[in-house]
Amino acid sequence: xxxxxxxxxxxxxxxxxxxxxxxxxxxxxxxxxxxxxxxxxxxxxxxxxxxxxxxxxxxxxxxxxxxxxxxxxxxxxxxxxxxxxxxxxxxxxxxxxxxxxxxxxxxxxxxxxxxxxxxxxxxxxxxxxxxxxxxxxxxxxxxxxxxxxxxxxxxxxxxxxxxxxxxxxxxxxxxxxxxxxxxxxxxxxxxxxxxxxxxxxxxxxxxxxxxxxxxxxxxxxxxxxxxxxxxxxxxxxxxxxxxxxxxxxxxxxxxxxxxxxxxxxxxxxxxxxxxxxxxxxxxxxxxxxxxxxxxxxxxxxxxxxxxxxxxxxxxxxxxxxxxxx
Numbered sequence: 487x488x489x490x491x492x493x494x495x496x497x498x499x500x501x502x503x504x505x506x507x508x509x510x511x512x513x514x515x516x517x518x519x520x521x522x523x524x525x526x527x528x529x530x531x532x533x534x535x536x537x538x539x540x541x542x543x544x545x546x547x548x549x550x551x552x553x554x555x556x557x558x559x560x561x562x563x564x565x566x567x568x569x570x571x572x573x574x575x576x577x578x579x580x581x582x583x584x585x586x587x588x589x590x591x592x593x594x595x596x597x598x599x600x601x602x603x604x605x606x607x608x609x610x611x612x613x614x615x616x617x618x619x620x621x622x623x624x625x626x627x628x629x630x631x632x633x634x635x636x637x638x639x640x641x642x643x644x645x646x647x648x649x650x651x652x653x654x655x656x657x658x659x660x661x662x663x664x665x666x667x668x669x670x671x672x673x674x675x676x677x678x679x680x681x682x683x684x685x686x687x688x689x690x691x692x693x694x695x696x697x698x699x700x701x702x703x704x705x706x707x708x709x710x711x712x713x714x715x716x717x718x719x720x721x722x723x724x725x726x727x728x729x730x731x732x733x734x735x736x737x738x739x740x741x742x743x744x745x746x747x748x749x750x751x752x753x754x755x756x757x758x759x760x761x762x763x764x765x766x767x768x769x770x771x772x773x774x775x776x777x778x779x780x781x782x783x784x785x786x787x788x789x790x791x792x793x794x795x796x797x798x799x800x801x802x803x804x805x806x807x808x809x810x811x
Contacts (some may be wrong), residue, residue, distance in 0.1 A: 498523065499531050503549070503560055504598040511557040520594075532558065581606060625672040625689035630665070632695050633674050637662045642679075642700040646693040653761035655693060656680070661702035663709070665689070675709045677702065684709055720756040723763065723790040724777040727751055731770055752777060757790055764802050767795060 502521055506512060518525055536551040550561040584603040594600065636643045643662060648655045658680040665674045672689035686709065722741065727734060729749035734740070744752040757763050767774065776792040790798075 495531070499535060501599065502528070502531065503535060503562075505594055506558055506560040507562055508598050511554075511559045514553070514556055514558055517558065529553075535560070626692070629692050629695045630672060630689055632697060633662050633665045633689065636697060637665050637674075640702055640704065642698045642702055644696045644698060645687070646695075647687055648691045648693055650688075650691065650758065650762060652759040659698070659700075660685070660687070663704055718787070720758075721788045721790055722754055722784075723757050723795070724752060724754045724779050725770070726775045726777050727753065727770060728773040731774060734766075734770075754779075760798060763790065763795070764798060767799050768802070 498521065502517065502523075505520065506517060514525060514528065517523075518528055521528075523531075532551050532553070535549050538549045550559075552559040552561075581603060584599060584606075633643060640661075642659050644657070644659050646655055646657050658678055660674070660679065661677040662674045663676040663684075665672065667673070673686055674689055674692075675684065675686045677683075678685040725734070726746060727750065732749075732751045734755070735743045735751060735753050738753075738755050741754040741756070743754075746752055767776075776790070776795040778792050779789060
């Protein structure tokens with residue numbers, strides 16, 4: 487399953503709150519459509535927002551959220567409307583963070599955040615917005631524009647794609663449903679005619695892209711705007727890592743995590759491919775252990791066993807060692 491980080495949720499909330507606050511009770515469905523978020527997720531976000539404020543947490547220092555008749559109102563606390571004083575370093579930091587937030591799905595280019603950034607930019611003396619370069623991944627600009635245009639026109643695209651999991655480049659035709667940036671990279675999600683299923687592609691791994699005249703229909707429900715997450719058909723692996731490698735729970739979408747004695751962590755995650763697994767195990771090193779889970783804990787999914795991981799890794803290690811003999 488996909489795993490949303492706290493920072494992802496924070497960025498979404500910061501973009502949603504001023505948008506609602508500027509409007510006189512927008513409909514909940516309109517907010518969901520604007521920010522491409524489910525109703526359940528939006529209401530959960532708003533449950534957090536009304537607790538935001540500063541000591542002594544009196545009503546005038548808190549954000550007020552009112553939901554009534556399927557509409558929502560947000561009133562900012564006094565602290566949030568009071569003029570602030572920034573140092574030059576703080577102002578540039580706010581501009582950089584704000585520019586990143588403007589890339590969030592649904593951000594209004596003429597809304598309060600955009601206007602506030604423009605005013606701060608003027609005060610700081612940054613004449614050209616391009617001076618602040620917010621990197622959202624190394625995608626080729628021509629490829630990105632082609633995918634965005636094809637998405638709007640509902641035209642299929644022929645691509646040559648490098649798969650990090652299999653370490654292969656293949657040619658395929660895709661129907662791009664959505665193009666978006668998340669977690670520092672650009673992605674396109676859509677129908678793959680080779681796999682005959684929905685797939686997610688990182689744009690910077692598309693080696694070439696060519697437009698076609700073939701039309702396609704967008705389904706009513708399209709995959710969420712997330713980074714890679716394993717499907718139910720993917721193999722799983724259970725890896726126990728030491729305190730220094732707990733980053734895998736944040737870096738990769740995990741099915742589950744379990745704290746172990748000594749600061750160790752057991753993570754269950756989807757296997758993107760043999761080449762991907764080889765690189766992961768080599769990177770983790772000897773302190774990581776592949777764990778054979780009981781069948782009762784496998785939930786009907788296929789797991790890479792400790793022996794299978796060894797058979798996969800030993801030839802790779804031997805080839806590396808041979809270069810130093």
